[in-house]
Amino acid sequence: MKIAIGSDKSGFAAKEAIKSYLTEIGADFDDLGTTDLEHVHPYYQVASEVAPRVQSGEYDRAVLICGTGAGMSVVANKFKGVYAVACEGVYSAKMARAINNASILCMGGWIVGPEMAVEMVKTFLATDWCQDLEDWRAENMHKFAAQLNAIEERIYD
Secondary structure, eight states: OEEEEEEOGGGHHHHHHHHHHHHHTTOEEEEOSOOSTTSOOOHHHHHHHHHHHHHTTSOSEEEEEESSSHHHHHHHTTSTTOOEEEOSSHHHHHHHHHTTOOSEEEEETTTSOHHHHHHHHHHHHHOOTTTTOOHHHHHHHHHHHHHHHHHHHHHHO
16 A cells, blocks of 8 residues: 655644654655745645646555644645545544545644544555445445545536
C-alpha cells in the first residue's frame, strides 16, 4: 500500500509523529508537504496536491492534517472518487474505512494530539471496506457504492 501524507502548519506536529510511525513499520509513504515550518503550505494547497494523486491511483490512501480536518476534507472531496473523512478518534477512523470506504483520513492538529493521530492512522490503514460489518450492512454498503458511482457520473461527467 502506497500512502501520501500532508499537512499545513496546524497539523505539522501530528504529521511528523505519523511519519515516524510509518518509517518504523517500513510503510511506503511520501510526505507531500508541509515539510518544514519555514515553508508552510496552506491546507487547500496540500489537499489539492494530494487528492488528485489518490484519484489517479498513484497513492492507495492518504492522511491529511490541518487545524480541524474539515478544510482538508472539503478540498479533497472535490475530486471524483476520492472519499475524505474528517475524524476525531480511532473509532471514527475505523468506520470511515469500514462504512464509507474512505481513501483519505483527515484530522485536526488542534483536536487530536500526535499520539492519538498515530493510533488513528494505525486503525485507518488496517481496516478494509465492510470489515467487521454485519452481512446486511455490508450488502447495503455495496448497493450504496453503486448509487454513489452513478451520482458521481452525473456530477463529474
